[in-house]
Amino acid sequence: MIDTPDTTTEKSGWRTDWPTSGGGRVASAVLKTCPEDFLVDEDLPLPEALTNGGEHLCVRLEKNGDNTDYVARQLATLSGCRHFDVGFCGLKDRHAVTRQWFSIYRPGQEDDDATFLSAVAGNWRVLAHHRQARKLRRGDHSGNYFEVVLRDVSGDQAAVDQALTRLRDVGCPNYFGPQRFGHGGANLDRALTMDPSRLNRRGARNAKKRGRGRSTSGSSDSKNVLYFSAARSWLFNEVLALRVRNGTWLDPMEGEPGTSDSHDIMVTGPLWGDGGTAAVSAQGELERAVIAQHPQLAAVFATTRMQPERRPLKMLPAALDWQWQGGDQLLLKFWLAPGQYATSLVSDVFEITDATRVAGRD
Structure with a gap:
């Protein structure tokens, strides 16, 4: 098994690799050797x-x-x-x-x-x-189908099959993908220098809708939303990482929002906002303790007037199937809901080398 480090960081100091569901990765592989190796088909x-x-x-x-x-x-x-x-x-x-x-x-x-x-x-x-009659909006789709070819797979095939079976049946941590944070966490660096007072609830909502006005500040506002979203996403990943390490990411904690009025409990983590988190009791304490370790990012949310939101901790792919194509090539097929990252799913099993970054194609 390939060990998964708990404190992997880029040169800037931002961690961009988080613990896996199985405690480590069972194989390594190369992703995106060519565009045809990564097919995305929108389900609308x-x-x-x-x-x-x-x-x-x-x-x-x-x-x-x-x-x-x-x-x-x-x-x-x-x-x-x-x-x-x-x-x-x-x-x-x-x-x-x-x-x-x-x-x-x-x-x-x-x-x-x-x-x-x-x-x-x-x-x-x-x-x-x-x-x-109307414009397409973010999130209108039901999800995305993926066909992903992994090349140069190195590892025990039986161990890979077992890990993929667990992934199909149980799921994996619903991390935001590292691409959200920019190279070396550049979007997080910029989040620390943005003016939070410019990002109110209306501004973020309009930017998500890609704007309907003629304001010349639209590009700047969109950038602020990008950096704000990166900060939110990174803090979510940090909370999820802790719960993966302590083994609670699949089970509701005391204080999970919605537990008092529903028997169908979705285990969630915080998308931080002004006021912090909607979780209370033990879960709220855990989430606030994690965010308190990153006071500079937490400060970004103090004046935004953005409401805290929630995101599921678990990603469960639908119709996950895989086919070995020779000893070192693997085809994965699966469906994910909007906002879920195929790269995060694959990285729960494989130590991934992104061929586009190695080749400098970004």
């Missing part, structure tokens, strides 16, 4: 009521090597609309083959849709399209 069931016409043209695209925001901006340029008039459900990996929906605000331009779609097809494969 579209109610019939949304596909009977409207001001927004929705297109389902397959892209290779382009990140979501870049494609959204290019669609805006091709359509002649503002970049925030293009909607999507979530950010997808750049170094991957991804299939996802975009909505483009094109009122009264139905007769020109064919010409526009032809221009889009010159850049990306158009899989489907329709018109609907």
Whole structure:
């Protein structure tokens, strides 16, 4: 078994590797040798009521090597609309083959849709399209299907099979992926220098919706939300790491929000806000003690007026299946809910080398 360090940090001092569910990783592997090794297929069931016409043209695209925001901006340029008039459900990996929906605000331009779609097809494969009444928003999708190829797998195959079986049946810690924190934790460094007073509840909500106004400060506000979110996510990971180490990440503690009025208890951790955490009693004390070890990050939330939120501690993939393709190559297939990271799931079993970083393709 490959030991999982408890205090792995980047040069900046930010930890970006956290304890695994099994106490260590059983093998090593290389991820994203080529974009085709990481397929993401967005799961967006579209109610019939949304596909009977409207001001927004929705297109389902397959892209290779382009990140979501870049494609959204290019669609805006091709359509002649503002970049925030293009909607999507979530950010997808750049170094991957991804299939996802975009909505483009094109009122009264139905007769020109064919010409526009032809221009889009010159850049990306158009899989489907329709018109609907509203813009796509973050989180509108049900989840994402993944097909991940791991190469140069080194480790005992039986141990890998056993670890993947446990992952399928029990799940793994629902960590935010390291990409959320920037290279070497750069987004966390910037969170310490941002002005928290500029990030109120309305500002964060509007930035998440990618803005509808014409404010020239929109880009700055979006950056602040990015850094704020990174700080929140890192603190969540720290709390989850402690509960993984002490063996309580699957079981509700005294003080878990919702335990008094529900028999269907979801074990959660804090997305920190002004006022800290909604947990009380033993769980609240644990969460506050962890955050107290990072007073600079905790201070970011003191004047934001952002309400504390919760996030499940467990990630349970649906339809997890795997196939060995020779002795050192493995194909994983699974479905994850929005906001869950495929890299975090794979890293619960494998010590991963990201080929895109080794090759300097970022």
